[in-house]
Amino acid sequence: MTTEVTPPSTSASPTARQVWTRTRGIALALVLLLAAAVAIAVVRSDARHGELDPRSADPNGSRAVAELLADRGVDTRVVTTLDAATAAAGPDTTLLVAVPDLLTAPQQTRLRSATADSAGRTVLVSAGSRSVEQLAPGVTADPATSFDSTLAPRCDLPAARRAGTADTGGIRYTTTVLGADECYPSERLSTLLRVPAPSGDGDTVLLGSPDILLNDRLAEHGNASLALQLLGSRPHLVWYLPSLADASAASEEGERGFFDLLPSGWLWGTLQLFVAAALAALWRARRLGPLVPERLPVAIRASETVEGRARLYRKANARDRAATALRSATRTRLAPLAGVPVTQAHAPEALLPALSAHLQGDGHDLHALLFGPPPGDDAALIQLADRLDALEREVRRP
Numbered sequence: 137m138t139t140e141v142t143p144p145s146t147s148a149s150p151t152a153r154q155v156w157t158r159t160r161g162i163a164l165a166l167v168l169l170l171a172a173a174v175a176i177a178v179v180r181s182d183a184r185h186g187e188l189d190p191r192s193a194d195p196n197g198s199r200a201v202a203e204l205l206a207d208r209g210v211d212t213r214v215v216t217t218l219d220a221a222t223a224a225a226g227p228d229t230t231l232l233v234a235v236p237d238l239l240t241a242p243q244q245t246r247l248r249s250a251t252a253d254s255a256g257r258t259v260l261v262s263a264g265s266r267s268v269e270q271l272a273p274g275v276t277a278d279p280a281t282s283f284d285s286t287l288a289p290r291c292d293l294p295a296a297r298r299a300g301t302a303d304t305g306g307i308r309y310t311t312t313v314l315g316a317d318e319c320y321p322s323e324r325l326s327t328l329l330r331v332p333a334p335s336g337d338g339d340t341v342l343l344g345s346p347d348i349l350l351n352d353r354l355a356e357h358g359n360a361s362l363a364l365q366l367l368g369s370r371p372h373l374v375w376y377l378p379s380l381a382d383a384s385a386a387s388e389e390g391e392r393g394f395f396d397l398l399p400s401g402w403l404w405g406t407l408q409l410f411v412a413a414a415l416a417a418l419w420r421a422r423r424l425g426p427l428v429p430e431r432l433p434v435a436i437r438a439s440e441t442v443e444g445r446a447r448l449y450r451k452a453n454a455r456d457r458a459a460t461a462l463r464s465a466t467r468t469r470l471a472p473l474a475g476v477p478v479t480q481a482h483a484p485e486a487l488l489p490a491l492s493a494h495l496q497g498d499g500h501d502l503h504a505l506l507f508g509p510p511p512g513d514d515a516a517l518i519q520l521a522d523r524l525d526a527l528e529r530e531v532r533r534p
Contacts (some may be wrong), residue, residue: 306327
């Protein structure tokens with residue numbers, strides 16, 4: 137009668153605690169990295185939130201100047217699309233463009249066509265060279281910005297003379313248009329420029345810096361006075377915040393594919409990288425030749441291999457693996473001695489009867505010794521090895 141023994145689960149399989157012990161360092165690093173990324177994103181989003189937005193009370197917002205204009209009867213309306221901005225242009229409206237450089241060239245052309253004959257006022261904040269070419273013909277933006285933030289007016293513009301010193305600075309402008317007011321100069325170039333419209337009605341005002349419109353700078357020097365006079369000359373103020381999501385940008389430029397967005401020369405650059413990679417591969421490649429047998433520099437004794445493997449089992453606490461290896465090797469050696477083919481050495485129904493007949497012993501004890509469960513501790517494992525050695529010596533005894 138043979139008893140079927142269910143193979144035990146190997147103790148080499150890591151438990152949940154072992155997995156946590158091995159991976160907790162990596163998990164902690166990932167948590168810290170994620171927390172740092174979230175913190176940086178929050179800080180940056182807070183710093184950029186509502187910048188130059190008349191609805192924002194943040195330091196970089198412009199809600200304070202909008203409130204002061206409302207007290208003087210000027211209503212402020214925020215728009216984010218080019219269609220709304222061009223539709224609002226009129227003689228009783230001041231159109232402020234917060235970031236003109238975000239507009240595409242076709243958008244700037246449309247905006248200029250709508251404001252040129254509107255007889256209203258257009259205020260461009262920090263317009264760069266590309267923007268002033270389209271939105272203020274005859275005006276040039278100097279690429280070198282002013283390092284001076286607080287400047288004196290030094291011009292005849294009534295609004296600037298009443299305001300006095302102000303935080304203009306930023307981009308500097310020069311113009312060839314007759315009758316223009318060049319104010320707050322820095323190194324002979326103005327940081328506030330008023331250009332009259334060709335028709336005589338309306339004008340365009342260029343601010344080199346948005347500082348006089350910001351909440352945290354409005355109370356300094358003559359910033360509030362200058363901002364209120366420039367933006368309060370008409371009863372209506374349209375505050376245009378250009379957006380990259382504006383549909384007019386895509387419709388004006390048409391659909392562009394992926395390769396249209398890549399910079400020019402990308403094809404030649406990619407080809408040069410491939411050539412460089414091929415040359416590096418040829419340089420570092422190994423020269424293939426016939427196979428040459430190579431002798432091992434050191435011959436390792438079998439006892440050292442067994443000892444090293446045993447230490448690995450002990451380090452992994454794998455007594456079941458060690459017991460399985462000992463029993464398997466013993467059965468393989470005992471089978472020929474008992475007249476059993478090696479192919480059936482691990483079949484209890486073939487090996488145990490032959491051994492029992494050879495030793496005249498108890499088959500149940502042989503089954504527990506050769507096919508039993510794994511030992512529970514190191515002492516039991518050592519005892520198992522000793523019993524297997526004793527069994528093999530007894531079988532080999534003449």
